[in-house]
Amino acid sequence: MNGYAGKILRINLTNRKETIISTSKYEQWIGGHGMGSAIFFDLVKDKSIDGFDPANVVTIMTSPLSGTLVPGAAGRTEVQGIGVQSVPIGWFTRSNFGGRFSSMLKFAGWDGIVIDGRADAPVWLDIRNDRVKIRNCSTLSLWGTDTWQCQEKIWQYVAGKQEYGDWIEAGGKSGELTTQRPAVLAIGPAGENLSRMACLIHDASNGSGQGGFGAVWGSKGLKAISVIGTGGIKVNNPKALIETRLWQKKHYAFNLEKLKNTRMTVDFQSPPVPGVSWRRGRPRTGHRPQACAGCHSGCRARFDDGLGNEATCFTTMVYAAARDQDVQRHTSDLLNRLGLNAAEIFWGEMYLRELNLYGFLGFNKEVDCPLRFNKYGRRAYIEQLLKMIAYRNDGLGNPHPFGDDLAEGFVRAAKKWGRLDGDEGDLKTGRLKFPNWGLPQHKEPRSQLDWAYGSILGDRDINEHGFDQLRSHPTNSKIYGFEMYVSAEELVRIYTDKMVPFQGDLLMLDFSTTNMYSDHIAKLVSWHRYYTRFWKQSTLFCDWRWPDFLNLLAPGKIGSTGISEPKFLNAVTGRHFTFLDGINLGKKIWNLDHAIWTLQGRHRDMVHFSDYLYTQPGVVDQYLPGRKNGKWDYFNTRGRHFDRDKFDGFKTRFYKLQGWDASTGYPTRGTLESLDLDYVADELQRNDKLGRG
Ligand code: SF4
Known part of the structure; x- marks a missing residue:
């Protein structure tokens, strides 16, 4: 089994027992999400349980590429289980984080960890190679610490008196030494207090952000998992792996000679600059790139003054009203330390401010809110807000029901305050920007259809x-007058040529209003579901670098997607996997996930956006490729909204394309059996959830 450690660690917290699952039992799913879904399906007999039920199973999975030198893949970890963040049902969901946890887990000899049950007192998991201990938090006083304090305490405990960089004995294998510190995944106070937007944090800012997995761990009494290993991963063809990495780096990755030609981000041709969105850009003080294990892209940074280390994306967007950059960087750090999901707080923070200005909440207002709005923009304000959500109090250490309201999530809080009622409800006006499943908006849904449909037809943003x-x-x-690298038609050709088995259908990327609900867009959404379920979430290619479609450094500006992914996977495993094999396996995984959601209670009638997306036009300039009078161009999609009936028609087209029952959205036996998922069809049938057809 090249690329695998060969075993998965199963921990039952209720009886504090560890058992081993042979990886070979799930090898057909390759790794990551596919394995996680399959294990979850087998172990959770009643899929309709709540995320806080002790029987909920959380999987933390690696892939065959973890711990190798595959760029933008070796350091990712996939987390799954029933979440607690979404509304009205906490869907079986996923989250993914970078860093070095997955590599270290593989070096310790494990392909994944499966957690179920509930501990009778807070515990942490201490994995040192083969030696696994479930330890009480009380010995190190871990419960109550923030995620950084927790990690530091565990590092000190494992390393003893040795200084950072000294050799330490890892344990579990006699005499094997390492200079590394354990990789620790931890929850903060938000998870301990069951805040539904609590996440898992590893190192400074690698967050398993969505789903509320921090709260799920908190409910299980699990504070942290620490792992240190001194082993390695058997690679089938090390020469081919190194050659593929060098080839990919040479032809498709950033090149210092050509930096002036690139203005793109979230792709391989970008230089290693941190992907931060602090309102005033990057700090003036020095910084150096920081990367996940095995990645040459280095999209994070460590700063001279240590503020905002490794923070990226939404974690750096929260509190745009901060009066200076340091306040915003402190905000990023506090989100990580408390273990909070930045995306929900990004929108929620602005929502609260608006309700305050509107006179709805504040001291002695309709909703009594202890936030000190007179400090808005300062550090004191955001600290109070974040602590309020993490500790379920007034943010200053005193009991207050407002903290409880927020910890339940902004949509649940708004409902409790009566703000979702009537024609002016906040999800109707769009004051509350949570478009699907009670989760926060990310990319503009009325423009980026792949994003909007993928989210509402799935489980999360x-x-x-x-x-x-x-x-x-x-x-x-x-907007900024940058040079256009390619015409709309050329761009669409580059992308669609790679989208097997739908390749060549250019209309998949026609984002014009007339094409919004078409079979072509249904194919786009399908392809994206299949690609991501396998290549991104199972083999764990990083979302910030893959797929590589348009690449300005490559001949013809054609990126390496379709070639690179299987090349890397085959070099490590010795398989003969094609890109299409991966897409097909992604389809199978997508069907398995959809079956789980169906068993949880999903029906097509539930699948609709928040009302504001049907009535309120998008207000941001968003140019996308489309066709007008038979000609391709980039069009501004600003000002449009979804049509309720047409979206309903789109669902029918999408379900038919999947081979599901269009009247209910339930999977059908024929489709499941064609994917070798007969046992899934049987369980759906037993639960009266099998579609007709
Ligand atoms: S691109 Fe960034 S987030 Fe992705 S693996 Fe590389 S360093 Fe990590």
Whole structure:
């Protein structure tokens, strides 16, 4: 089993027992998400349980590429289980984080960890190679610490008196030494207090952000998992792996000679600059790139003054009203330390401010809110807000029901305050920007259809940037006057040529209003679901670099997607996997996930956006490729909204394309059996959830 450690660690917290699952039992799913879904399906007998039920199973999975030198893949970890963040049902969901946890887990001899049950007192997991201990938190006083304090305490405990960089004995294998510290994945106070937007944090800012997995761990009494290993991963063809890495780096990755030609982000041709969105850009003080294990892209940074280390994306967007950059960087750090999901707080923070200005909440207002709005913009304000959500109090250490309201999530809080009622409800006006499943908006849904449909037909904000360049490239070009690298038609050809088995259908990327609900867009959404379920979430290619469609450094500007992914996978495993094999396996995984959601209670009638997306036009300039009078160009999609009936028709087209029952959205036996998922069809049938057809 090249690329695998060969075993998966199963921990039952209720009886504090560890058992081993042979990886070979799930090898057909390759790794990551596929394995996680399959294990979850087998172990959770009643899929309709709540995320806080002790029987909920959380999987933490690696892939065959973890711990190798595959760029933008070796350091990712996939987390799955029933979440607690979404509304009205906490869907079986996923999250993914970078860093070095997955590599270290493989070096310790494990392909994944499966957690179920509930501990009778807070515990942490201490994995040192083969030696696994479930330890009480009380010995190190871990419960109550923030995620950084927790990691430091565990590092000190494992390393003893040795200084950072000294050799330490890892344990579990006699005499084996390492200079590394354990990789620790931890929850903060938000998870301990069951805040539904609590996440898992590893190192400074690698967050398993969505799903509320921090709260799920908190409910299980699990504070942290620490792992240190001194082994290695058997690679089938090390020469081919190194050659593929060098080939990919030479032809497709950033090149210092050509930096002046690139204005793109979230792709391989970008230089190693941190992907931060602090309102005033990057700090003036020095910084150096920081990367996940095995990645040459280095999209994070460590700063001279240590503020905001490794923070990226939404974690750096929260509190745009901060009066200076340091306040915003402190905010990023506090989000990580408390273990909070930045995306929900980004929108929620602005929502609260608006309700305050509107006179709805504040001291002695309709909703009594202890936030000190007179400090808005300062550090004291955001600290109070974040602590309020993490500790379920007034943010200053005193009991207050407002903290409880927020910890339940902004949509649940708004409902409790009566703000979702009537024609002026906040999800109707769009004051509350949570478009699907009670989760926060990310990319503009009325423009980026792949994102919007993928999210509402799935379980979460997809947070998958594979088609983001279609919008960011022309939009930046139009707004800031940057050079357009390729025409709309050329861009669409580059992308669609790679989208097997739908390749060549250019209309998949026609984002014009007349094409919004077409079979072509249904194919785009399907392809994206299949690609991400396998290549990104199972083999764990990083969302910030893959797929590589448009690449300005490559001949013809054609990126390496379709070639690179299987080349890397085959070099490590010795398989003869094609790109299409991966897409097909992604389809199978997508069907398995959809079956789980169906068993949880999903029906097509539930699948609709928040009302504001049907009535309120998008207000941001968003240029995307489309056709008008038979000609391709980039068009501004600003000002449009979804049509309720047409979206309903789109669902029918999408379900038919999947081979599901269009009247219910339930999977059918024929489709499941064609994917060798007969046992899934049987369980759906037993639960009266099998579609007709
Ligand atoms: S691109 Fe960034 S987030 Fe992705 S693996 Fe590389 S360093 Fe990590």
